[in-house]
Amino acid sequence: MTACALRAIAAADYVIGNASYLDPLEPLLTGKNIIRSSMGKEIERAKQAIDLARSSAVALVSGGDAGVYGMAGIVLEVLEHAGADINIEVIPGVTAANAAASRLGSPLSGDFAVISLSDLLTPLEIIEQRLDAVFSTGIPVVLYNPKSRGRPHNFSLAMEHAKKYLDTGTPVAIVRNALRDGEEVIVTTLGEIEKVTEAVDMHTTVIVGGKESRVWKMGDEIRGIITPRGYHNKYVY
Amino acid sequence: MTACALRAIAAADYVIGNASYLDPLEPLLTGKNIIRSSMGKEIERAKQAIDLARSSAVALVSGGDAGVYGMAGIVLEVLEHAGADINIEVIPGVTAANAAASRLGSPLSGDFAVISLSDLLTPLEIIEQRLDAVFSTGIPVVLYNPKSRGRPHNFSLAMEHAKKYLDTGTPVAIVRNALRDGEEVIVTTLGEIEKVTEAVDMHTTVIVGGKESRVWKMGDEIRGIITPRGYHNKYVY
Numbered sequence: 309m310t311a312c313a314l315r316a317i318a319a320a321d322y323v324i325g326n327a328s329y330l331d332p333l334e335p336l337l338t339g340k341n342i343i344r345s346s347m348g349k350e351i352e353r354a355k356q357a358i359d360l361a362r363s364s365a366v367a368l369v370s371g372g373d374a375g376v377y378g379m380a381g382i383v384l385e386v387l388e389h390a391g392a393d394i395n396i397e398v399i400p401g402v403t404a405a406n407a408a409a410s411r412l413g414s415p416l417s418g419d420f421a422v423i424s425l426s427d428l429l430t431p432l433e434i435i436e437q438r439l440d441a442v443f444s445t446g447i448p449v450v451l452y453n454p455k456s457r458g459r460p461h462n463f464s465l466a467m468e469h470a471k472k473y474l475d476t477g478t479p480v481a482i483v484r485n486a487l488r489d490g491e492e493v494i495v496t497t498l499g500e501i502e503k504v505t506e507a508v509d510m511h512t513t514v515i516v517g518g519k520e521s522r523v524w525k526m527g528d529e530i531r532g533i534i535t536p537r538g539y540h541n542k543y544v545y
Numbered sequence: 546m547t548a549c550a551l552r553a554i555a556a557a558d559y560v561i562g563n564a565s566y567l568d569p570l571e572p573l574l575t576g577k578n579i580i581r582s583s584m585g586k587e588i589e590r591a592k593q594a595i596d597l598a599r600s601s602a603v604a605l606v607s608g609g610d611a612g613v614y615g616m617a618g619i620v621l622e623v624l625e626h627a628g629a630d631i632n633i634e635v636i637p638g639v640t641a642a643n644a645a646a647s648r649l650g651s652p653l654s655g656d657f658a659v660i661s662l663s664d665l666l667t668p669l670e671i672i673e674q675r676l677d678a679v680f681s682t683g684i685p686v687v688l689y690n691p692k693s694r695g696r697p698h699n700f701s702l703a704m705e706h707a708k709k710y711l712d713t714g715t716p717v718a719i720v721r722n723a724l725r726d727g728e729e730v731i732v733t734t735l736g737e738i739e740k741v742t743e744a745v746d747m748h749t750t751v752i753v754g755g756k757e758s759r760v761w762k763m764g765d766e767i768r769g770i771i772t773p774r775g776y777h778n779k780y781v782y
Contacts, residue, residue: 310547310639312724373639375646377774381654384761384771393763400647400724402547402610402637409612410637417618418667419675421658421684429775430655438656441682445675447658487549487637524621526630534621537614538666 313399317367322360324353325369333369350379354386361394373403377424377452405450408483408513411493412532413524415481415515419447425462426453432462439469446473446519448535454482454514463508467501470516474498479517479533482507495523495530550636554604559597561590562606570606587616591623598631610640614661614689642687645720645750648730649769650761652718652752656684662699663690669699676706683710683756685772691719691751700745704738707753711735716754716770719744732760732767 317323317336324343345353357368370378380398387394409416421442427435442449449470454463470478476499484492484507494507498516508514521535554560554573561580582590594605607615617635624631646653658679664672679686686707691700707715713736721729721744731744735753745751758772 311551314548373643373647375643375651375653376657377655380647381651381771381774384650385773388761388763388771398647398650400639400643402639403643406610406612406637406640406643410610410617410635413621413635414612414618416612418614419658419660420613421656421679423656438682438684441678442658445678447675524625526625534618534625536622537618 310399310401313401316397316399317369319365320367321364322357322366323369324357324360324366326371329369329371350382351386354379354383355390357383358387358390358392358394361396362392370401372407373401374398375400376403376405376422402487404452404486404513405515407486408450408481408515411483411486411491412481412495412515413534415479415517415521415533415535416448416450417535417537419445420450420518421445421447422450422452423466424452425459425466426456427459427462428456432459435462436465436469439466440472443470443473443516448518448521449516451514451516453510454508454512455510457510463505463514464502467498467505470498474516474519478519479521479523481515481517481533482512483515484512486513493532495532497523547636547638550638553634553636554606556602557604558601559594559603560606561594561597561603563608566606566608587619588623591616591620592627594620595624595627595629595631598633599629607638608641609644610638611635612637613640613642613659639724641689641723641750642752644723645687645718645752648720648723648728649718649732649752650771652716652754652758652770652772653685653687654772654774656682657687657755658682658684659687659689660703661689662703663693664696664699665693669696669702672699673702673706676703677709680707680710680753685755685758686753688751688753690747691745691749692747694747700742700751701739704735704742707735711753711756715756716758716760718752718754718770719749720752721749723750730769732769734760 322341327344357366360366374380405422478498480501482494517533524532524534559578564581594603597603611617642659715735717738719731754770761769761771
């Protein structure tokens with residue numbers, strides 16, 4: 309969490325968010341009005357936040373970065389429809405792509421793409437077109453919501469798309485609870501990924517390396533993934 | 546900057562980074578050994594950090610997220626070559642994509658791609674292939690290093706690729722110094738972008754909206770860009 313986000317919470321009369329995000333903030337919440345929301349009902353939460361913001365300072369807390377599969381867009385849309393003239397600020401955070409990447413070393417050193425495998429709001433056909441396009445470029449791809457509740461097969465489908473363009477030796481990592489309690493990291497390859505797909509669920513982020521990515525080892529120990537930035541083409545070290 | 550990064554700097558004996566990143570940290574640096582580096586010479590900086598880290602705690606500071614066009618990958622590569630067994634941690638940050646997006650509302654609400662237009666380390670031909678692939682998907686695209694020093698025309702070239710796949714009404718934003726002194730935001734469209742390309746330089750991040758992105762207005766005032774997440778297809782609000 310950024311210092312900027314901490315200041316915004318300190319200045320708020322109301323703090324709204326999922327219990328899993330609010331519980332770690334407990335020491336900061338003394339004397340504030342707390343509204344614990346559950347998964348889903350995003351529209352209702354946005355409406356409630358806007359109603360309260362007409363007369364109070366409200367902090368709506370998302371995990372990661374509120375602007376990436378978070379509440380920012382929904383709140384702005386509801387605000388537009390309400391026609392309310394409320395002072396609103398989106399405070400950026402560390403999105404799961406960067407949090408997961410940091411646990412692996414440097415898999416996203418250069419260009420990359422972020423694709424959600426949830427087909428709740430995007431048709432699967434569109435998701436598959438996007439996967440084909442981004443995997444074809446050979447840049448690393450970060451998969452959010454790698455297993456949707458109702459669609460356990462989207463992940464394996466995504467791996468099939470990846471295999472059309474990338475070698476079986478391409479590194480793939482599964483990161484659970486990056487920088488949180490219960491952090492877990494699995495580093496494998498595209499050729500071996502089917503052996504560990506059970507480790508993939510809603511609480512994980514998956515990074516599929518690109519054409520230039522390789523497993524990062526210290527001695528015999530697998531530590532993560534490095535995607536070189538191309539300095540090795542220009543410099544000797 | 547995250548609380549985690551602040552703690553790492555507090556625990557460091559040596560702090561290394563560009564002056565522009567270290568100057569705002571001045572109050573945290575009392576009593577520490579400071580090494581101010583200049584742009585370029587990344588390999589030398591990585592080597593120096595690793596040498597010092599054999600016997601001291603070293604914090605190497607990057608802007609944004611060290612894992613995205615930052616120092617993380619270079620340090621790990623140099624560490625591998627040196628064969629040194631040093632305890633290293635990559636601490637994630639807010640990368641320019643998320644910082645710039647936050648100043649615009651919510652342009653990256655869902656899938657997106659990050660592409661650098663610098664051809665210092667990646668051939669222009671490869672960059673163009675990547676641009677074609679990601680623009681063809683209709684997801685928002687974040688352009689880092691939108692104008693390279695030696696190649697002022699890469700940005701206009703990128704806009705030509707975008708126009709092959711996106712309407713001229715597609716919103717495009719130029720964000721300078723997001724969340725820093727001298728912050729400046731310009732929101733325009735793909736059809737009008739050529740009128741403001743002089744505002745694009747090394748200190749800006751450019752976000753090209755996707756097929757579903759639209760300009761975000763409050764009354765008559767242009768505030769930024771919204772990329773809806775698709776809730777409007779499922780819910781009424």
